[in-house]
Amino acid sequence: MAIQYWFAQGKQNKQRLLTLRNGYHGDTFGTMAVCDPDNGMHGMFEQVLAKHLFAPSPSCINDEDYADEDIAQFRQIISENHHEIAAVILEPIVQNAGGMHFYCPEYLRQVRALCDQYDVLLILDEIATNFGRTGTLFAYEQADICPDIICLGKSLTAGYMTLAVTMCTNKVAQGIAADGSGVLMHGPTFMGNPLACSVACESIDILLESDWQGQVKAIEQQLFDELLPYQNEDLVKNVRVKGAIGVVELHQPLDEQMAWLPEFIVDQGVWIRPFRNLIYIMPPYIISSDDLSRLTTAVGVIVKRLSS
Numbered sequence: 001m002a003i004q005y006w007f008a009q010g011k012q013n014k015q016r017l018l019t020l021r022n023g024y025h026g027d028t029f030g031t032m033a034v035c036d037p038d039n040g041m042h043g044m045f046e047q048v049l050a051k052h053l054f055a056p057s058p059s060c061i062n063d064e065d066y067a068d069e070d071i072a073q074f075r076q077i078i079s080e081n082h083h084e085i086a087a088v089i090l091e092p093i094v095q096n097a098g099g100m101h102f103y104c105p106e107y108l109r110q111v112r113a114l115c116d117q118y119d120v121l122l123i124l125d126e127i128a129t130n131f132g133r134t135g136t137l138f139a140y141e142q143a144d145i146c147p148d149i150i151c152l153g154k155s156l157t158a159g160y161m162t163l164a165v166t167m168c169t170n171k172v173a174q175g176i177a178a179d180g181s182g183v184l185m186h187g188p189t190f191m192g193n194p195l196a197c198s199v200a201c202e203s204i205d206i207l208l209e210s211d212w213q214g215q216v217k218a219i220e221q222q223l224f225d226e227l228l229p230y231q232n233e234d235l236v237k238n239v240r241v242k243g244a245i246g247v248v249e250l251h252q253p254l255d256e257q258m259a260w261l262p263e264f265i266v267d268q269g270v271w272i273r274p275f276r277n278l279i280y281i282m283p284p285y286i287i288s289s290d291d292l293s294r295l296t297t298a299v300g301v302i303v304k305r306l307s308s
């Protein structure tokens with residue numbers, strides 16, 4: 001969409017993407033090319049993938065600690081390559097599958113300003129953060145910015161049906177239409193599937209009629225209270241919580257020798273899937289406080305079992 005937009009503006013050199021290290025955007029060929037090239041799961045496809053540009057993962061967690069050096073490399077890459085860059089794509093506020101990494105809204109504001117300055121579209125991949133997960137309906141609201149293109153998915157249908165959505169501003173839509181061809185030339189067979197769309201509409205209605213803000217706040221508080229104590233364990237590097245996301249990061253990755261782990265976790269009566277050096281939980285907003293405690297307790301049991 002972004003590339004076709006620039007094509008229609010007569011800027012046919014703008015065909016590359018700029019993204020962040022530690023990002024994850026999916027498993028198809030287009031998206032594999034913007035996943036982290038080192039920690040991604042797609043190393044074997046390296047030769048086939050498009051070559052895009054990567055800026056460091058944002059390091060600043062709170063706006064108060066933000067410093068100009070946090071955006072310096074991103075700024076340098078965009079200023080040197082903007083003639084070739086169609087869009088920046090990134091996960092706002094939380095980088096998910098690439099490391100459950102949180103970063104500050106100020107970074108996003110800076111990215112938005114640089115995209116405007118250099119005529120680059122901003123694509124926000126909210127697939128993991130959309131519909132309240134980080135405490136706001138969309139994570140980007142925390143930075144008070146607006147993307148040019150946004151990707152929605154996952155909880156869009158509460159997981160009941162497969163559906164994803166790509167939305168854009170009028171500027172992008174009309175920019176594409178301005179060209180003679182006039183339409184986006186991509187339409188898989190089941191695009192706009194009516195069953196999936198009605199599930200999504202119903203799911204969004206249920207969410208918006210609920211007290212999701214109150215629920216996410218309560219989950220956040222409970223995750224803080226019950227996960228933060230694990231910070232003192234030797235194996236644990238960092239415990240962090242944002243909205244209804246709780247993460248326990250270990251110093252060492254879990255490796256093949258831990259083949260016993262999945263069964264051990266199930267034996268605790270919970271489904272938790274650790275990956276690399278991360279044990280994380282993203283519970284549904286309707287979870288009861290008792291069930292959430294069961295999850296956080298299990299995380300503690302896992303950490304202690306790993307330490308022994």
Ligand SMILES: *Cc1c(COP(=O)(O)O)cnc(C)c1O
Pocket residue numbers: 024025026027091096097125126127128153154164
């Ligand atoms: C899961 C995920 C995707 C992939 O979505 P699919 O619908 O499985 O292609 C993309 N981006 C982010 C941030 C995700 O978490």
